[in-house]
Amino acid sequence: MKKATKKEILEIKEILISNYSDAVTELNYNNLYELLISVMLSAQCTDKRVNIITPKLFDKYPNVEKLSQANLDDVKELIKSCSFFNNKAVNLIKMATAVMENFEGEIPLDEKSLVTLAGVGQKTAHVVMIEYAGANLMAVDTHVFRVAHRLGISSAKTAILTEVELTKKFKTDLHILHQGMVLFGRYVCKAIKPECEEKCFLKEYCKSKGSFKVG
Incomplete structure (x- = not known):
C-alpha cells in the first residue's frame, strides 16, 4: 500500500480539523x-x-x-x-x-x-x-488505526507504533485529530461497508484501493 506524502498528510490534517474542530467524545460524563x-x-x-x-x-x-x-x-x-x-x-x-x-x-x-x-x-x-x-496527545483505537492505515499515514503493525507515527507526522492539534479520526472511522470509514461514495470527504487520499481488511 502506498504511503501518504507530506503534502497529503498536511491536507488530510487540515480537512479533519475543519470537519471535526468541535468534536468531543460520545461518552456521557460530568466530571x-x-x-x-x-x-x-x-x-x-x-x-x-x-x-x-x-x-x-x-x-x-x-x-x-x-x-x-x-x-x-x-x-x-x-x-x-x-x-x-x-x-x-x-x-x-x-x-x-x-x-x-x-x-x-x-x-x-x-x-x-x-x-x-x-x-x-x-x-x-x-x-x-x-x-x-485538550492535551496535545494521540490515542489509537481500532477506528484511528484503520483510518491511519487506509490513508497511508501509518504502516505500523501495532496501535502504540501507529500512535508514534501519527504524533510525529501531525505534530499539533492532536486532540482534535484523535477525536476526528475516531468519528470518521466510526461513521464513514467503517470496518465493514465503509461509506466511500456517500459520505467520505477524504476518498481522494485513500490508499486502500477498495480493499478494506486493515484495522
Whole structure:
C-alpha cells in the first residue's frame, strides 16, 4: 500500500480539523471521575453500551471514595453487560482505592500518574487527557488505526507504533485529530461497508484501493 506524502498528510490534517474542530467524545460524563470510569469501561466495548451502564453506576457510586468502598459483586452486577466486566469491576475498585491512598482522593491528570492506576494504560490515559484537558496527545483505537492505515499515514503493525507515527507526522492539534479520526472511522470509514461514495470527504487520499481488511 502506498504511503501518504507530506503534502497529503498536511491536507488530510487540515480537512479533519475543519470537519471535526468541535468534536468531543460520545461518552456521557460530568466530571473527571465519570470520564475516567467511562473510558476504562469503553475498552473493547461501544460508547453506546457504556452510556447505558454508567448512570446506575454513578448514582450508586458518585465519587472515588464511595467506589473505593464498593462491594465487588455489586459493581460486577452493575456493569455485567459490558465486555470483560469481571476484570473491569476489579480494576475500578482498585483504581479508586489507589486514588484515595496515593493521590488524596483527587484523580491525577498527568500520564505518569494515571498509568499507575489499575486498568489505566497509555491509551486510556491519553484519551482522558485529550478529552478533559485538550492535551496535545494521540490515542489509537481500532477506528484511528484503520483510518491511519487506509490513508497511508501509518504502516505500523501495532496501535502504540501507529500512535508514534501519527504524533510525529501531525505534530499539533492532536486532540482534535484523535477525536476526528475516531468519528470518521466510526461513521464513514467503517470496518465493514465503509461509506466511500456517500459520505467520505477524504476518498481522494485513500490508499486502500477498495480493499478494506486493515484495522
